[in-house]
Amino acid sequence: MSATLAETESNRMTEGDLPRTLVTIATYNELENLPGLVEAIFAVAPRAEILVIDDNSPDGTGSWCDRQAKDEPRLACLHRSGKQGLGTATIAGMRYAIEHRYDYVLNMDADFSHHPRYIPALLDAMEQADVAIGSRYCPGGGVRDWPFQRRFMSWAVNTYARLMLGLSARDTSGAFRCYRVSLLSKLDFAAIVSRGYSFQEEILWRLARLGARMVETPIVFADRERGQSKINRHEALAALRILFRLGLTNWLGI
Ligand SMILES: Nc1nc2c(ncn2[C@@H]2O[C@H](COP(=O)(O)OP(=O)(O)O)[C@@H](O)[C@H]2O)c(=O)[nH]1
Ligand SMILES: [Mg+2]
Known part of the structure; x- marks a missing residue:
């Protein structure tokens, strides 16, 4: 897998200074969704490369990806043995990007x-930033077809996380x-406690402390x-507990 992307990488080295x-x-x-998504990503960002991190999906997402990657050098798949959460999958992708x-x-x-x-707007924003956040809660952003209760819950979790962690971004979840990968390489990944949904808030907090x-x-x-959502009540409650713990560290140094 890595050999394929590494080859593409060295080709790109000759293309100048483009990031x-x-x-x-x-994926789980x-x-x-994935076949259409991969096509749509390459349509807007043909120079990008895609790494799928699949947790042995029973529906064969990982095997599809491997087959596809044989003819598409910009695509690769990292296989993990079972469902281990979105947070750890995201970290695996970040480590890969650093390596x-x-x-x-x-x-x-x-x-x-x-x-x-x-994607193009996120990449443009990186000219002035270390982290570009696709945001539902800045002017022009939003959510489609959410009932009031869900909007309220999302607002409440964001507000809770911003207060707990002292974050200024409006969309923290x-x-x-x-x-920026050079910033990620300074991050102590072993210190990250989130495995699931609080990962998004935790990494923003840790990167803010590094001056991002x-x-x-x-x-x-x-x-x-x-397809179906993979989030469950247990994971959501665990996320709130972790944010509370990190909040204690943030404000009291505990
Ligand atoms: N590799 C991996 N991907 C996951 C896991 N849980 C969720 N995902 C992926 O993370 C993304 C967000 O999950 P989703 O179920 O849509 O969460 P929701 O949008 O909060 O309902 C999707 O691409 C999922 O396939 C997991 O345990 N492992
Ligand atoms: Mg989803």
Whole structure:
């Protein structure tokens, strides 16, 4: 796998100073979404490369990816033995980007909630930033078709996280982001406690402590149309508990 992307990497070294971008997509049972998504990403960012991090999806997402990668050198798949959470999958993608010396790593979900049409704006924002956040809560951003209760819950979790961790970004929980790899390489990944959904807030907090410049670019988040959500109540509650613990560290140094 890595050999394929490494070859593409060295080809790109000869293309000048354009930032080398790795798009990472964590997948668990996303066969209905991934083929269309990969095509849509290459349509807007033909120079980017894509790494899928698949947790042995029973629907064969990982095997599809391997087959596809044989003819598409810009695509590769990292296989993990079982479902280990979105946070650790995202870290695996970041480590890969560091090891393979990409300039930017851009994370997105596989279910089209994060539409590839926003990728160019995220990459442009990186000219002034170390982290570009695809944001639902900055001017021009939003969510499509969410009932009031869900909007309120999302607002409450964001406010809770911002207060706990002292973050200034308005969207701290979204997973559609681009990071400067040189900054990630300074991060102590072993210190990250989140395995699931609080990962997004935790990494922003840790990067803010390293002096990261953060910029938000608007996205409209749309619910998935195919397949099922993998989040469950247990993971959501665990995330709130972790944010509380990190908040104690943030404000009291405990
Ligand atoms: N590799 C991996 N991917 C995951 C895991 N859980 C969720 N995902 C992926 O993370 C993204 C977001 O998950 P999703 O179920 O859409 O969460 P929701 O949008 O919060 O409902 C999707 O691309 C999922 O396939 C996991 O345990 N491992
Ligand atoms: Mg989703």
